[in-house]
Amino acid sequence: xxxxxxxxxxxxxxxxxxxxxxxxxxxxxxxxxxxxxxxxxxxxxxxxxxxxxxxxxxxxxxxxxxxxxxxxxxxxxxxxxxxxxxxxxxxxxxxxxxxxxxxxxxxxxxxxxxxxxxxxxxxxxxxxxxxxxxxxxxxxxxxxxxxxxxxxxxxxxxxxxxxxxxxxxxxxxxxxxxxxxxxxxxxxxxxxxxxxxxxxxxxxxxxxxxxxxxxxxxxxxxxxxxxxxxxxxxxxxxxxxxxxxxxxxxxxxxxxxxxxxxxxxxxxxxxxxxxxx
Amino acid sequence: xxxxxxxxxxxxxxxxxxxxxxxxxxxxxxxxxxxxxxxxxxxxxxxxxxxxxxxxxxxxxxxxxxxxxxxxxxxxxxxxxxxxxxxxxxxxxxxxxxxxxxxxxxxxxxxxxxxxxxxxxxxxxxxxxxxxxxxxxxxxxxxxxxxxxxxxxxxxxxxxxxxxxxxxxxxxxxxxxxxxxxxxxxxxxxxxxxxxxxxxxxxxxxxxxxxxxxxxxxxxxxxxxxxxxxxxxxxxxxxxxxxxxxxxxxxxxxxxxxxxxxxxxxxxxxxxxxxxxxxxxxxxxxxxxxxxxxxxxxxxxxxxxxxxxxxxxxxxxxxxxxxxxxxxxxxxxxxxxxxxxxxxxxxxxxxxxxxx
Amino acid sequence: xxxxxxxxxxxxxxxxxxxxxxxxxxxxxxxxxxxxxxxxxxxxxxxxxxxxxxxxxxxxxxxxxxxxxxxxxxxxxxxxxxxxxxxxxxxxxxxxxxxxxxxxxxxxxxxxxxxxxxxxxxxxxxxxxxxxxxxxxxxxxxxxxxxxxxxxxxxxxxxxxxxxxxxxxxxxxxxxxxxxxxxxxxxxxxxxxxxxxxxxxxxxxxxxxxxxxxxxxxxxxxxxxxxxxxxxxxxxxxxxxxxxxxxxxxxxxxxxxxxxxxxxxxxxxxxxxxxxxxxxxxxxxxxxxxxxxxxxxxxxx
Numbered sequence: 027x028x029x030x031x032x033x034x035x036x037x038x039x040x041x042x043x044x045x046x047x048x049x050x051x052x053x054x055x056x057x058x059x060x061x062x063x064x065x066x067x068x069x070x071x072x073x074x075x076x077x078x079x080x081x082x083x084x085x086x087x088x089x090x091x092x093x094x095x096x097x098x099x100x101x102x103x104x105x106x107x108x109x110x111x112x113x114x115x116x117x118x119x120x121x122x123x124x125x126x127x128x129x130x131x132x133x134x135x136x137x138x139x140x141x142x143x144x145x146x147x148x149x150x151x152x153x154x155x156x157x158x159x160x161x162x163x164x165x166x167x168x169x170x171x172x173x174x175x176x177x178x179x180x181x182x183x184x185x186x187x188x189x190x191x192x193x194x195x196x197x198x199x200x201x202x203x204x205x206x207x208x209x210x211x212x213x214x215x216x217x218x219x220x221x222x223x224x225x226x227x228x229x230x231x232x233x234x235x236x237x238x239x240x241x242x243x244x245x246x247x248x249x250x251x252x253x254x255x256x257x258x259x260x261x262x263x264x265x266x267x268x269x270x271x272x273x274x275x276x277x278x279x280x281x282x283x284x285x286x287x288x289x290x291x292x293x294x295x296x297x298x299x300x301x302x303x
Numbered sequence: 304x305x306x307x308x309x310x311x312x313x314x315x316x317x318x319x320x321x322x323x324x325x326x327x328x329x330x331x332x333x334x335x336x337x338x339x340x341x342x343x344x345x346x347x348x349x350x351x352x353x354x355x356x357x358x359x360x361x362x363x364x365x366x367x368x369x370x371x372x373x374x375x376x377x378x379x380x381x382x383x384x385x386x387x388x389x390x391x392x393x394x395x396x397x398x399x400x401x402x403x404x405x406x407x408x409x410x411x412x413x414x415x416x417x418x419x420x421x422x423x424x425x426x427x428x429x430x431x432x433x434x435x436x437x438x439x440x441x442x443x444x445x446x447x448x449x450x451x452x453x454x455x456x457x458x459x460x461x462x463x464x465x466x467x468x469x470x471x472x473x474x475x476x477x478x479x480x481x482x483x484x485x486x487x488x489x490x491x492x493x494x495x496x497x498x499x500x501x502x503x504x505x506x507x508x509x510x511x512x513x514x515x516x517x518x519x520x521x522x523x524x525x526x527x528x529x530x531x532x533x534x535x536x537x538x539x540x541x542x543x544x545x546x547x548x549x550x551x552x553x554x555x556x557x558x559x560x561x562x563x564x565x566x567x568x569x570x571x572x573x574x575x576x577x578x579x580x581x582x583x584x585x586x587x588x589x590x591x592x593x594x595x596x597x598x599x600x601x602x603x604x605x606x607x608x609x610x611x612x613x614x615x616x617x618x619x620x621x622x623x624x625x626x627x628x629x630x631x632x633x634x635x636x637x638x639x640x641x642x643x644x645x646x647x648x649x650x651x652x653x654x655x656x657x658x659x
Numbered sequence: 660x661x662x663x664x665x666x667x668x669x670x671x672x673x674x675x676x677x678x679x680x681x682x683x684x685x686x687x688x689x690x691x692x693x694x695x696x697x698x699x700x701x702x703x704x705x706x707x708x709x710x711x712x713x714x715x716x717x718x719x720x721x722x723x724x725x726x727x728x729x730x731x732x733x734x735x736x737x738x739x740x741x742x743x744x745x746x747x748x749x750x751x752x753x754x755x756x757x758x759x760x761x762x763x764x765x766x767x768x769x770x771x772x773x774x775x776x777x778x779x780x781x782x783x784x785x786x787x788x789x790x791x792x793x794x795x796x797x798x799x800x801x802x803x804x805x806x807x808x809x810x811x812x813x814x815x816x817x818x819x820x821x822x823x824x825x826x827x828x829x830x831x832x833x834x835x836x837x838x839x840x841x842x843x844x845x846x847x848x849x850x851x852x853x854x855x856x857x858x859x860x861x862x863x864x865x866x867x868x869x870x871x872x873x874x875x876x877x878x879x880x881x882x883x884x885x886x887x888x889x890x891x892x893x894x895x896x897x898x899x900x901x902x903x904x905x906x907x908x909x910x911x912x913x914x915x916x917x918x919x920x921x922x923x924x925x926x927x928x929x930x931x932x933x934x935x936x937x938x939x940x941x942x943x944x945x946x947x948x949x950x951x952x953x954x955x956x957x958x959x960x
Contacts, residue, residue, distance in 0.1 A: 031751065031752060031753065032753070034750070034752050035752040035753035035754065038747045038750070038752045038758075039752075039754065039758070041743070041747060042744065042747060042758055042762075045740065045744065045762065045824070046758075046761050046762075048821060049761055049762065049764055049765055049821065050761065050764075051780070051788075051791075052773060052776040052777060052780060053764075054787075055776055055779065055780045055787045056776055058787065059779065059787070067785060068784060068785045069785060070784060070785065070801075071790070071793055071801070072782075072784065072785040072786060072787065072789050072790035072793065072801060073790050073794065074787060074790055074791070074794065110675075114671045114672040114675055115672060117667075117668035117669070117671070117672075118668055118669040118671075118672040118673075120668060121664075121665035121666075121668035121669050122669070125664070125665035125668075127665040127666065130665075133669055133673070135938055135942075136673075136676070137676075138934065138937065138938055138941065139931075139934050139938070140676050140680045142878050142930055142933070142934040142937065143680055143684075143927075143930065144878075144879075144882035144930075146882050146884050146903045146906070146907070147882065147903075147923055147926050147927055147930060148680065148683040148684065148687070148923070149907070149910070149923075150683075150687060150690070150906075150910045150916065150919050150920055150923055151682070151683025151684060151685075151686040151687040151690070151920075151923070152679070152683045153910075153911075154683070154686055154690070154699065155679075155682060155683055155686065157699065170675070170679060171679055173675065173679075174675050174676055174678070174679030174680055175679070175680070177672050177675065177676060178676075181672065192386060192388065194384045194385075194386060194388040195388050195390060195391075197353075197355050197375070197382075197384070197388065198382070198384055198388035198390075198449075199390075199401070200354070200355070200374070200375040200376050201353060201354075201355075201375055201376070201380060201381060201382045202376075202401050202402035202405060202449070202453075203376045203377075203402050203405045203406060204376055204401075204405055205376060208405065213390055216392050217391065217392060231767065234769070235768070235769030235770070235771070235772075236769075237769060237770065237771040237884070237885045238884050238885070238907075242911060253769050253771035253772065254771075256771070256772065256775055257771055257775065257889060260775055260778065260889070261889075261892070266779075268779050268782075271775060271779070272776070272779065275772045275775060275776055278769075278772060279767070279768045279769070279772050282767055282768070283764060283767040283768060285767075286763070286764075286766065286767030287760045287763065287764065287767065290759070290760065290763045290766075290767075291759075
């Protein structure tokens with residue numbers, strides 16, 4: 027209360043510092059390992075220090091581990107899943123935000139329940155479903171499942187943003203002589219673009235990071251997405267090329283982390299508006 | 304420009320009735336104000352005229368045409384919204400020209416109309432700004448301008464001044480009235496502020512709980528409120544009301560108050576003696592009485608406003624307010640005697656609340 | 660016609676959700692009552708046999724017990740850390756923006772990557788955690804963190820807490836930022852100490868947010884596979900198996916599909932209970948953002 031802002035800041039940073047260290051520790055591990063010469067991986071006693079920055083680890087890794095292929099797979103799956111999820115969510119969120127209709131409450135609860143159902147509980151059923159559709163080893167199986175599992179979140183986020191776009195703007199457009207379609211295209215959608223971009227990016231990140239389904243559905247290494255591809259270099263191998271693995275994780279996570287950091291306040295806002303309320 | 308006719312209009316949300324059957328004739332060129340407490344259904348009625356709410360039963364006509372099933376966009380009605388509803392991604396000019404552009408009017412024509420409206424509303428300098436950069440009063444003007452450019456048959460206003468501060472509200476009130484005197488477009492205006500209603504309306508419609516309580520010119524409502532609700536709603540401070548029993552003797556008719564005091568009232572048809580009534584008088588219609596006449600009350604609080612003095616007392620244990628335009632030096636605890644001119648007295652049936 | 664417009668708008672999303680999330684549940688329910696071959700062929704109705712087999716399996720009970728510990732420890736730990744962190748982040752101080760970004764960082768990284776990095780960091784010989792502790796002089800022998808079930812499971816719980824903090828803090832922060840400032844000012848005027856303010860204002864007003872954070876975390880942690888899977892795959896000797904890892908092994912390693920389906924259904928049942936709890940919590944403090952008051956009437960059909 028009577029503490030000055032400076033004292034308070036110092037105190038708070040001291041209190042947060044253990045957590046900050048633990049959070050940043052894995053990033054340190056990633057970088058330090060990724061640029062280390064191979065023969066300094068397993069030294070005894072272990073040490074943070076190393077003799078030389080080996081940036082070529084990254085290019086080596088790119089070639090040896092088919093990183094580019096996995097990257098393309100991840101991009102394809104994440105972008106397609108995001109596009110489908112958004113395309114289906116926008117009308118649903120609009121209906122939830124703007125119309126009264128029978129079963130709206132029930133649909134909201136249904137969405138909540140689908141959000142609670144994690145892929146792992148359904149993974150066996152999903153695998154059998156994809157088997158029967160002939161989509162195992164097909165990236166499109168991931169596209170539709172990711173779209174489905176993200177939809178509750180996207181509808182929720184979009185609805186909470188749509189609610190913050192005043193209804194009377196559309197009413198004013200109707201009074202001005204606009205049809206429903208015209209008011210949607212010329213008034214509502216332009217105002218909803220930021221919300222749609224933010225929601226799309228979060229959906230993209232979710233799909234980008236998914237592991238269980240990708241691990242299950244993709245049986246051939248040509249079809250691996252990044253998380254599975256990196257996991258595959260660690261799991262069940264006698265000799266793990268840790269410097270390559272870490273180089274891979276750096277490339278796969280850092281761009282996403284930067285985008286996420288930039289956008290996290292929107293997520294907080296969306297949550298405060300929609301999820302919790 | 305056109306008349307608006309509302310015939311037996313009802314509105315239900317699910318099974319909950321909101322309007323119980325409204326009949327109202329709004330004449331061509333008239334400025335009608337719908338006034339009432341929140342939840343009385345006035346905004347719902349306005350939105351039904353606009354086409355933003357469906358009509359559960361009854362008919363709404365513009366001119367001679369039933370418009371129940373005409374969508375809002377085809378009704379040729381302009382509306383000013385409570386929160387202005389300016390399109391945030393368009394400039395003032397684009398906001399005002401939106402309806403004309405939708406109708407694919409010629410460019411020069413659009414330009415001329417927008418500049419005309421901007422001139423009337425003093426918006427000339429702001430045409431290229433975005434609504435975000437405007438003050439509350441300026442936004443309000445843009446909302447009006449958007450309605451103005453259209454030459455619509457009817458103007459609807461949904462509490463347009465409620466987001467402005469008190470001073471600006473008075474200014475805009477006058478501007479809207481002046482605008483109507485100039486354009487003479489049939490207008491329906493919703494507000495919960497009885498002063499706005501009194502100052503702006505040709506006729507006022509007082510609504511309460513989904514029904515119309517009274518329709519009349521401002522002075523009709525003020526002078527002869529049809530019932531206790533209107534009596535209480537119109538006028539500020541509110542009319543003083545005291546329960547009593549009607550009686551009569553050689554000196555004429557009177558209302559006997561619970562504490563025994565007798566207030567003389569204008570003569571009424573005989574046979575009403577013994578009836579439970581509510582005696583009403585406006586604070587501004589009380590006068591000081593000469594010694595030994597009128598009723599004695601004790602001053603509790605004195606509030607000078609400059610223009611007048613408001614005195615709060617109790618009459619027959621009921622709070623009572625009196626307003627004097629002359630300056631008096633009243634002190635709390637002092638006893639004063641009040642007198643009520645016979646032609647300013649209102650009597651209501653205590654059971655039904657209707658005017659006697 | 661007018662009435663069907665919103666229906667048309669939700670229909671595509673509903674269809675996808677039913678196809679991808681609803682259908683597999685039914686399929687699991689069916690599979691669980693069938694004898695299933697290693698290769699997924701159904702060989703006829705066996706009633707409750709699969710369930711009986713699950714309940715007769717000591718590994719199931721061990722995994723269930725460990726799932727309980729895992730969920731409880733991670734959720735309690737997460738909440739215990741997130742509450743003070745959220746209160747700090749809600750206050751004004753120099754570098755708050757940076758602090759928020761750092762605390763939220765683990766959320767951006769996939770659990771798989773985090774687990775891979777920790778698996779390396781915890782390497783028993785050359786891991787950098789050992790390096791740090793040895794260079795700081797805290798230990799003089801490297802510790803084989805993942806070689807024994809006890810330490811491995813503990814470390815996994817700690818990583819679980821670490822990755823759950825951002826989401827939990829976000830929810831709590833949402834609650835704190837909605838807290839009425841005048842209530843605190845009134846309390847200060849009434850002579851309340853900092854502790855009193857926390858105990859009598861913050862905590863009661865935060866209750867709904869804390870409840871939701873607990874329920875959501877329970878659901879997420881209960882379901883979380885990647886951390887344990889990547890770091891130890893439930894080993895050594897099934898010593899860190901929880902239900903999800905056990906389920907995954909049964910289904911995709913040992914080919915015991917009937918049994919796996921039965922466990923899936925049991926987990927589905929547990930989740931359903933938590934979900935109901937969550938729905939009840941959410942609808943209780945649901946200040947509907949829908950346009951009209953009258954909505955409430957048809958909303959709760």
